[in-house]
Amino acid sequence: MGSLGERKRIQLPHVVxxxxxxxGHMNPLMEFAKRRAYRNLHVTFIATERxxxxxxxxxxxxxxxxxxxxxxxxxETISDGLSPDCEETNDVDMRMxxxxxxxxxxxxxxxxxxxxxxxxxxVSCIVYDSLLNWVPHIANKFNITSAFFWTQSCAxxxxxxxxxxxxxxxxxxxxxxxxxxxxxxxxQLCQSxxxxxLQSSNPCESLLRLVMDQFSTIFQATWILGNSFNELEMTEIxxxxxxxxxxxxxxxxxxxxxxxxxxxxxxxxxHLWKTENCIDWLxxxxxxxxxxxxxxxxxxxxxxxxxxxALGLKASRYSFLWVIRPDQNKEGKNNVHDFLNGxxxxxxxxxxxxxxxxxxxxxxxxxVGMFVTHCGWNSTLESLSSGLPVVTISQxxxxxxxxxxxxxxxxxxxxLNKTAYxxxxxxxxxxxxxxxxxxxxGVELRKNALKWKTLAKEAMMKGGSSDKNIEWFIRExxxxxxxx
Ligand code: UDP
Numbered sequence: 278m279g280s281l282g283e284r285k286r287i288q289l290p291h292v293v294x295x296x297x298x299x300x301g302h303m304n305p306l307m308e309f310a311k312r313r314a315y316r317n318l319h320v321t322f323i324a325t326e327r328x329x330x331x332x333x334x335x336x337x338x339x340x341x342x343x344x345x346x347x348x349x350x351x352x353e354t355i356s357d358g359l360s361p362d363c364e365e366t367n368d369v370d371m372r373m374x375x376x377x378x379x380x381x382x383x384x385x386x387x388x389x390x391x392x393x394x395x396x397x398x399x400v401s402c403i404v405y406d407s408l409l410n411w412v413p414h415i416a417n418k419f420n421i422t423s424a425f426f427w428t429q430s431c432a433x434x435x436x437x438x439x440x441x442x443x444x445x446x447x448x449x450x451x452x453x454x455x456x457x458x459x460x461x462x463x464x465q466l467c468q469s470x471x472x473x474x475l476q477s478s479n480p481c482e483s484l485l486r487l488v489m490d491q492f493s494t495i496f497q498a499t500w501i502l503g504n505s506f507n508e509l510e511m512t513e514i515x516x517x518x519x520x521x522x523x524x525x526x527x528x529x530x531x532x533x534x535x536x537x538x539x540x541x542x543x544x545x546x547x548h549l550w551k552t553e554n555c556i557d558w559l560x561x562x563x564x565x566x567x568x569x570x571x572x573x574x575x576x577x578x579x580x581x582x583x584x585x586x587a588l589g590l591k592a593s594r595y596s597f598l599w600v601i602r603p604d605q606n607k608e609g610k611n612n613v614h615d616f617l618n619g620x621x622x623x624x625x626x627x628x629x630x631x632x633x634x635x636x637x638x639x640x641x642x643x644x645v646g647m648f649v650t651h652c653g654w655n656s657t658l659e660s661l662s663s664g665l666p667v668v669t670i671s672q673x674x675x676x677x678x679x680x681x682x683x684x685x686x687x688x689x690x691x692x693l694n695k696t697a698y699x700x701x702x703x704x705x706x707x708x709x710x711x712x713x714x715x716x717x718x719g720v721e722l723r724k725n726a727l728k729w730k731t732l733a734k735e736a737m738m739k740g741g742s743s744d745k746n747i748e749w750f751i752r753e754x755x756x757x758x759x760x761x
Pocket of ligand 1: 300301302304571572573574575576600632633634635636637652653654655656657659
């Protein structure tokens, strides 16, 4: 039998990482999980049964890949209260309610089971997606620590917190909508620069409630972590830290493409759509000549908008790689290819359209010269980390704020706004792609993007700001586990 000291030493913390079941939420939390598993901690990643089912389908039944690609991370499933084969629903209230009731119950059972198994250490910490604001309550029940994980920018964190507390209001004393929003540490924002849920045109009351509710239990969490880095959002972080401190641990993108600490980490390893190989096609293109186009995992576009993008890309004459998810079109599933048929034939030598790809690998391919993006936070960080200039066509949520930062603060891209018809037109798309690819302004944007790439890399490399924060967090968890 080992001495007490030895026994204490082998009691490495067991961290459970619990994202919301969406691609944009699972990706940063999985990359965070990998960085902890890489440092030899026990890590369990929670997925819903429906997510696991989709991951397996996306890999055509090869369930083994789900785990082997993720090295030593254990995946446990919980129920989200919906049957695995039921249709996706847009009823946010119902989904979040089921997630809390059924998900919460099945999650507790997972922790009990993990705690009763001899071959893993007991769970000592839950890193949870900030949208799952009921998790600290469960952590308290098990007498373990929890970390609130913010998946958006620190600027957006500061904006929402100021609105949540009433320190900033959308309307003035005479009930007129404020055109200008002032938040310490942030540039002046027009209403249209704030996240769409805060704008007077917001049609999604339940989503506004959901984002605000994240803060309702935040003080029950032991730590607050965010997917950003100090150098990127220095004034925002400094300013919000005097109110509600956040520790930045990003950018969380596959290590091989950034810090290189884990060369095997070349893909997040969890995809909800079948990943198509575009690398062979990219290999046939010259350096920095391809525009990569993607609107992430949630946005749906109208047929008219998709056609404007198609015509703009074609007219630019640049090669393009365009991700159009099967569920990307508002008017109905699977009919995108019907109305794009002629376009696809006409551009067969110019472009490639795929349903999904390994975005990190694509962005880091030498042939890719720019990114046309909806500006989801992960895509934004991935563009900065790969040193690529961008054209932004934001849709909703925090994308509006990220676009503003891209154009005016980090100066790595051009922001395209919708016209009165609610569309970004083909001419603007053509013009902006050309500007980025061939003008003096484009050279400047690329120079700035490369500067951010260097800073992002430094933040995640040994001794960098985010690396130090990750090390600090691990020490904190180890310290609390040993003291428990
Ligand atoms: N992504 C991918 N392949 C694709 C499109 C997107 O791997 O074909 C990944 C992308 O790298 C990012 C995530 O999906 O990590 C999307 O998150 P983001 O925050 O950019 O947007 P959201 O999907 O949440 O709107």
